[in-house]
Amino acid sequence: MTYAAPGAPPADLASTAGPLGVADGPLAYLARLASRVIALCWVELRKIRHDRTELYTRAIQPALWLIIYGEVFTHVRAIPTPKGIPYLAFLAPGILAQSALFIAIFYGIQIIWERDAGVLTKLMVTPTPRAALITGKAFASGVRSLIQGVAVVIIAALLGVSLTANPLKLLAAAIILMLGSAFFACLSMTIAGLAVSRDRLMGIGQAITMPLFFSSSALYPASIMPGWLQVISAVNPLTYEVEALRGLLIGVPATLWLDTLVLTGSTVAGITAASLLLNRLASR
């Protein structure tokens, strides 16, 4: 094996003398937060580019839900839908949210991998606030969910679901999907911070994903749920994500301001919790 001799150090690589810089003000902090989130979303886009097969394999499951489950229940008409829309149209936003949920839940496992591989440690020694690292990862999951979401929307459209063509509503739906994904990524990273080890997290991740999905209004309206499930559904952020997507994409009545408020609040809470647990995760 041969090695190139080391080249000269870059000319502008000059250490500054004197004491270390002064503390940042709140504006500088926000600017840094934004720049870190952009950097981590950029990384995600690069990764998606390098491995596009995952994009296709991950489209299979939502396609099956829509084609098999959706078509069957459209025909049997067992589930009442608002304004009597076809069940498939009712289901599509639910499956969209589901595919984002499955992507987001993976980020907790990923952050433990990165911890074990030493990659997280190195990120934590850069001037990146813990909250910026978590927010960056959360929105990276949002970016991935969004790209995956395009696939789901295309499949739904091919199956004859009539979706809005209003660009503002599509943009709003994209934001909702991102927020939802960011929240569940934070939930997953919070659990990672509590579980600490990969094996434990794997089990927990699987144990919460399906309950989150079935206790939301993704598959059926809350009105036909038993009372106890309605209560769970009402505190499940996935319900609010699904309702908002339904309102925006399909046009069924929705309280968008409430959905947005709940999702934003949950995301902020999730970022806070996961950030606080990040040191614990890294110190194992």
Place this chain on the structure above:
Amino acid sequence: MTTESTVTTSATTVDEAVRCTGLTYRFGAQVAVNELDLAIGPGEMFGLLGPNGAGKTTTIRMLTTLLKPAAGSISVFGTDVAAHPMRVRRVLGYVPQALSADANLTGQENVELFARLFDVPRKVRKARVAGALEAMGLTEAATRLAGTYSGGMIRRLELAQALINAPRLLVLDEPTVGLDPIARGVVWEYIARLRASHGMTVLMTTHYMDEADANCDRVSLMHRGKIRATGSPAGLKGTLGDGATLDDVFRHYTGDALGGTPEEGGIRDVRRARRTARRLG
């Protein structure tokens, strides 16, 4: 025998690169670092030596803001690490013990990420990244996924990452472990060049006494969480008499570790390193 005397020469200057005072860390009941005192002068190449489980990595993790000391304090260029971690991170370059690069990004993207995280201005970012990759001899491999790199290439990639922000303090935890002799030479040669041109301070650990002897201005022998001796390699060898090597110095100060019980840290680290290898491979 106490040999802390050599520290005093640089300890008196105001502008110290690193100063640890009474530094302590515990994993549960086990004391990994025990009231450690350490001072490193600016521009110095300082080696932290000691057997497996001595507490070298734990000390470094406290210094790099990753672990919170149970007691004691650290300052970097006069700035308290606990009070201003973000300021300290800004001037740090860190290569951890385990090989670590993002296997799903190319070499270039790995370095560019760090350029972004260190706020390297967009105008010079591309050139800086290319320069760092070229300096580490990675230009040709730059667009390949880091997952396809050999161990030596990953180490050089990590150095490129660590140097992208022109650190004033470069912290290297066993930088040449797992590298072939030529790759090791390349790494040291590059670090020497950087020090010559930019006056960077370097704190490193290594288990290769020949490397420490050849590259370090001063070394500390660490054992069971405490510093047993500090001095220049020549000075320490001199105290043991004619013809002594740094290996002899190591044995002299930490010898009671060799016949002792195996340290847990070793197994943990080996496991961690294997996991990394699997993920990267």
